Amino acid sequence: MKKEKLLEVEQLNIKFTTSIGDVNVSDNINFTLNKGETFCIVGESGCGKSVVALSLTRLLPENAVINGSVKFEGFTISDLDDKEFAKIRGQKIATIFEQPMSCINPVMRIGEQIAETYRANFKCSKKEAKLQALKKLEEVKLPANRYNAYPHELSGGMQQRVMIAIALACNPQLLIADEPTTSLDVTVQYQILELLQELKEKYHMTILMITHDMGVVHDMADRIGVMYAGNMMEIAERDAFFKQPLHPYAQELLNVVKDPCHYTIPGTVPNLMEIFSGCPFEPRCQKATEMCKTYKPENSVRDERMVRCLNVIPN
Amino acid sequence: MGNNLKTGLVLIFVLAAIVFAGPLIAPYDPFEVDMSVRLQGISLAHIMGTDQLGRDLFSRLIYATGTSVKISLVVVAASMTIGFIFGSVAAFLGGAVDEFLMRIIDVFMAFPTKIFTIAIAGVLGASAFNITLALIFTSWASYARMVRGCVLTAKQLPFIDASVALGANRRYTIVKHVLPSVFQPLSTFAFQRIAHTMMMIVGLSFIGLGVQPPTPELGAMINESKNFMTTAPHLFVFPGLLISYVVFSFNILDDSLRDYWDPRIKSELVL
Amino acid sequence: MSYLIEAKHLSKVFKDKESTVFKKKEIIAVDDVSLTINRGESVGIVGESGCGKSMLGKMLVGLTLPTKGSVNYDGNEISKLPYSEIKKLRPRLQPIFQDADSTLNPKFTVKKLIEEPFVINDISKSDANQRIDELLSYVNLGKELYGRYPHEISGGQRQRLGLARALSLKPDFIVADEPAASLDSSVQAQILQLLNQMKSNHGLGLVYVSHNLRIVSMMTEKVNVMYLGSFVETGDTQDVFDNPVHPYTKMLIGSVLTIDGDKRKLGKTKVFGEPPDPKNRATGCAFHPRCDCCTQICKEERPILKKVGDKNRFVACHNM
Numbered sequence: 001m002k003k004e005k006l007l008e009v010e011q012l013n014i015k016f017t018t019s020i021g022d023v024n025v026s027d028n029i030n031f032t033l034n035k036g037e038t039f040c041i042v043g044e045s046g047c048g049k050s051v052v053a054l055s056l057t058r059l060l061p062e063n064a065v066i067n068g069s070v071k072f073e074g075f076t077i078s079d080l081d082d083k084e085f086a087k088i089r090g091q092k093i094a095t096i097f098e099q100p101m102s103c104i105n106p107v108m109r110i111g112e113q114i115a116e117t118y119r120a121n122f123k124c125s126k127k128e129a130k131l132q133a134l135k136k137l138e139e140v141k142l143p144a145n146r147y148n149a150y151p152h153e154l155s156g157g158m159q160q161r162v163m164i165a166i167a168l169a170c171n172p173q174l175l176i177a178d179e180p181t182t183s184l185d186v187t188v189q190y191q192i193l194e195l196l197q198e199l200k201e202k203y204h205m206t207i208l209m210i211t212h213d214m215g216v217v218h219d220m221a222d223r224i225g226v227m228y229a230g231n232m233m234e235i236a237e238r239d240a241f242f243k244q245p246l247h248p249y250a251q252e253l254l255n256v257v258k259d260p261c262h263y264t265i266p267g268t269v270p271n272l273m274e275i276f277s278g279c280p281f282e283p284r285c286q287k288a289t290e291m292c293k294t295y296k297p298e299n300s301v302r303d304e305r306m307v308r309c310l311n312v313i314p315n
Numbered sequence: 316m317g318n319n320l321k322t323g324l325v326l327i328f329v330l331a332a333i334v335f336a337g338p339l340i341a342p343y344d345p346f347e348v349d350m351s352v353r354l355q356g357i358s359l360a361h362i363m364g365t366d367q368l369g370r371d372l373f374s375r376l377i378y379a380t381g382t383s384v385k386i387s388l389v390v391v392a393a394s395m396t397i398g399f400i401f402g403s404v405a406a407f408l409g410g411a412v413d414e415f416l417m418r419i420i421d422v423f424m425a426f427p428t429k430i431f432t433i434a435i436a437g438v439l440g441a442s443a444f445n446i447t448l449a450l451i452f453t454s455w456a457s458y459a460r461m462v463r464g465c466v467l468t469a470k471q472l473p474f475i476d477a478s479v480a481l482g483a484n485r486r487y488t489i490v491k492h493v494l495p496s497v498f499q500p501l502s503t504f505a506f507q508r509i510a511h512t513m514m515m516i517v518g519l520s521f522i523g524l525g526v527q528p529p530t531p532e533l534g535a536m537i538n539e540s541k542n543f544m545t546t547a548p549h550l551f552v553f554p555g556l557l558i559s560y561v562v563f564s565f566n567i568l569d570d571s572l573r574d575y576w577d578p579r580i581k582s583e584l585v586l
Numbered sequence: 587m588s589y590l591i592e593a594k595h596l597s598k599v600f601k602d603k604e605s606t607v608f609k610k611k612e613i614i615a616v617d618d619v620s621l622t623i624n625r626g627e628s629v630g631i632v633g634e635s636g637c638g639k640s641m642l643g644k645m646l647v648g649l650t651l652p653t654k655g656s657v658n659y660d661g662n663e664i665s666k667l668p669y670s671e672i673k674k675l676r677p678r679l680q681p682i683f684q685d686a687d688s689t690l691n692p693k694f695t696v697k698k699l700i701e702e703p704f705v706i707n708d709i710s711k712s713d714a715n716q717r718i719d720e721l722l723s724y725v726n727l728g729k730e731l732y733g734r735y736p737h738e739i740s741g742g743q744r745q746r747l748g749l750a751r752a753l754s755l756k757p758d759f760i761v762a763d764e765p766a767a768s769l770d771s772s773v774q775a776q777i778l779q780l781l782n783q784m785k786s787n788h789g790l791g792l793v794y795v796s797h798n799l800r801i802v803s804m805m806t807e808k809v810n811v812m813y814l815g816s817f818v819e820t821g822d823t824q825d826v827f828d829n830p831v832h833p834y835t836k837m838l839i840g841s842v843l844t845i846d847g848d849k850r851k852l853g854k855t856k857v858f859g860e861p862p863d864p865k866n867r868a869t870g871c872a873f874h875p876r877c878d879c880c881t882q883i884c885k886e887e888r889p890i891l892k893k894v895g896d897k898n899r900f901v902a903c904h905n906m
Contacts, residue, residue, distance in 0.1 A: 044770040045741075155860050185634040185797060190841035190857045197852055212770060215800075215843030219850045242845060253771065257845055260775035261782055261804050268740065269770075476649055477689040477748075481703045481755065482676040492691055 003034040005074075006174060006206050007056070012068035014048070014055055023272045025051045027230045029068075030299060030306070033174070038200065038207040040217045042253075043227035044269055052227070053176050053210045057089050058082070072174075090121050094167035098179040100159035104151050110162045111137065111147030117169040136165040139202075140195060157188035161195070168199065175200075178210045193220060214257040218242060226250045229270050229280040236305040246307045248288075249281045279310065287311055320571035326564035334381045343371035345378045345531050354547045364549045366539070372553060379531035380557055386443060386526075387512040390450040395505050397451070398458025403497070405459070406466035407489075417463070423456035428515070436524040443526045446519055450512060461504055462497060469496040499576045506569035510562040517558055533558055588661045590791040591623040591646060591759055596655035598641050602865065613864050615641045617815035618655070625758065628785055628792040630806035630823060632799055632838065634861035638815040640684075643761040643795045647679040648672065659759070677707065677755030684764035686748040690736040697732040699747060703754040721750040725780060742773035749780060760784070761793040766801070778805060799842045803827045808898075811835045814862050814872040817891060821899035831894055831901045833877045871904065879905050 025048035520534030540550030602611035704714035840855025859876035
């Protein structure tokens with residue numbers, strides 16, 4: 001069965017121009033999101049995963065140069081002007097971040113914030129918006145008496161729930177979650193992830209989740225993309241990926257996560273200001289050959305998985 | 316070193332020359348009255364003209380800047396010292412001593428600076444010495460509060476714990492870690508206050524409560540010139556410009572020094 | 587045999603900021619906790635944020651004095667020693683902090699930071715330099731970093747610099763408070779391996795404080811589960827993880843997402859409630875509002891640690 005595609009990203013290149021040179025954070029990245037799935041982009045800090053996600057909603061600073069095409073439900077949204085794009089961002093794509101406090105207004109009651117968002121998108125009466133906001137609060141499992149609470153009166157987990165409620169207020173088709181549980185306790189993380197899973201099924205949402213935590217990926221993802229130094233190294237279905245990752249980086253990463261007391265990946269994450277003549281992972285890769293130093297690997301497909309490695313033979 | 320800092324240093328250097336080497340630069344005696352050249356405009360002999368008593372405006376301005384800046388330096392230095400002692404004693408000793416000193420500071424903070432200075436000038440008589448005292452009296456408390464805050468924050472910084480764990484004694488942590496973290500915000504604050512204090516002195520002298528004529532002082536000079544506003548505008552334009560110049564140079568220096576001292580911002584500036 | 591560290595009935599109580607002259611409010615951060623650590627042994631302390639685990643760690647290395655109770659190091663009670671003795675002792679007990687960044691003075695260069703322990707303890711330049719060379723190669727840092735400030739090096743390098751500083755005076759006891767929490771998995775692994783190496787090479791006692799149960803299960807031999815200031819379950823790590831008894835331990839272990847096995851864990855365990863607020867402690871068993879097997883006695887009476895089974899296991903729960 002052919003799955004319906006919601007988002008197609010092709011040849012996405014992003015760089016930041018700074019006074020001391022360009023920083024390449026996304027190098028020819030391609031990926032698609034199918035309707036109703038959870039796609040996790042996983043990678044270490046500084047690999048560009050958050051930038052890729054933010055670029056989809058045009059939330060990057062002004063010195064970012066973005067090239068490539070992004071199609072949403074078959075429409076090319078990458079060449080819409082900012083005004084038209086804002087509509088899509090409000091109504092179809094919503095984002096939640098790691099630090100909810102940086103995104104919710106600290107001096108506005110949380111219920112009003114949810115209602116405001118709803119009103120801005122659906123142009124309805126204040127009464128109607130309030131009813132909707134109460135409904136959203138219930139959906140994210142916050143008691144209705146919290147409607148009049150200010151954000152600082154809530155714990156970190158509850159703030160994250162408020163943020164999810166605000167995101168849901170516009171019934172988005174795509175929810176981008178950028179490290180939504182990183183700063184939370186394990187028990188709270190568990191509950192937030194459960195909530196996301198539940199809401200995803202209820203609203204047939206598609207989730208693009210950015211995380212560095214393999215445990216979260218293991219439980220949430222339907223498909224996984226592994227990023228390293230601005231490159232999408234591997235894209236695979238979850239089961240196949242955890243059975244045997246194809247890219248050497250993904251393999252090493254899984255080993256380290258499984259047994260941090262005995263495995264390490266030697267070397268350090270490269271500086272994104274460098275321009276790689278070969279594979280960016282080559283200096284740390286145990287399977288690297290002479291070829292890897294000089295030739296840049298292209299995207300190749302093997303067993304319906306995308307891999308960017310010269311040593312993986314496509315079929 | 317950023318461009319702002321360079322500009323600031325140059326401006327301050329010029330100012331320092333005016334303040335401390337003033338008598339060497341000034342072509343005339345600022346007190347010398349010569350009614351034959353009264354209210355003259357700009358000329359070669361008097362490059363900024365003369366005032367209503369025929370005194371050379373340029374020379375008077377140089378002395379006047381000296382008066383204003385010197386008073387504000389004294390005020391700031393004295394209140395900084397008192398504030399530093401009070402604030403750090405309160406923060407380091409803590410407990411009841413802290414509570415007691417803080418209440419004293421509260422009392423001083425509660426004085427409305429301007430009105431209080433006016434009152435002092437009224438009681439003791441208007442003079443340069445009296446406004447200096449009055450300004451120190453009303454401003455040291457804010458330094459004390461800020462020092463106390465900085466010390467309290469610095470005392471809790473994790474790197475102090477780390478060095479205590481390595482065996483550091485109290486003196487070491489205070490000298491190496493706490494005081495350097497206080498020094499920087501304190502001096503930025505003081506630089507900010509120099510400009511502010513100068514505005515106070517100028518303002519008070521303008522309304523006649525500060526430095527008394529014939530001593531040249533920027534505010535007092537503007538006050539004297541107000542009767543000749545239409546006929547001899549240079550009499551208030553030049554002192555006004557000088558005030559702006561002094562305030563601007565201290566502000567720009569304060570701003571750029573803050574950036575310069577913070578290693579984090581320094582590396583961002585390179586980017 | 588005497589223990590390396592023996593903590594007896596430790597409590598730490600703070601005055602609440604909201605307390606007034608008329609109404610005193612207290613926050614009990616740590617409540618009557620006892621534990622022992624041997625040489626060459628690693629002990630884990632796990633719990634949610636705000637459970638007092640970091641405060642306990644600070645008391646164990648003598649950075650904070652307990653309100654009640656005592657910490658004995660090699661048989662000497664730390665809080666009763668004169669200052670000169672404490673100063674001698676300090677280098678032997680080292681903390682490693684969660685946030686390496688904030689434990690390094692931002693105005694010091696790497697060189698000054700690595701030399702600081704030797705300057706503090708008046709160690710001669712030549713001895714210090716020799717030791718510094720050893721340390722740097724041990725934690726794999728190069729001298730090319732000497733001129734940099736802490737914010738100019740990477741998170742992993744900062745954490746390794748922190749490790750080097752803690753190790754510089756050859757401690758026999760280390761409390762590592764979430765030493766790898768903010769690091770990427772590959773960097774985290776490097777730090778963990780360094781810690782393990784230190785433990786096995788120098789036979790030091792290690793207390794590993796963390797909310798990451800997976801890492802605790804791999805790093806430690808004994809584990810103490812902490813909830814709102816007191817231990818609710820203690821025992822051998824393997825045993826506790828294989829067969830948790832206390833409902834809170836079960837909840838914690840159940841909520842850790844791992845990549846072991848094929849099955850997803852979400853939805854399998856009942857997890858609810860927020861990490862508790864020490865200001866509003868529940869009556870009876872502190873955990874009862876979040877417990878799904880709570881009975882009347884749990885609301886009224888506070889459970890104490892009782893031995894369970896024939897192994898070294900103690901659990902504080904009424905329903906065993």
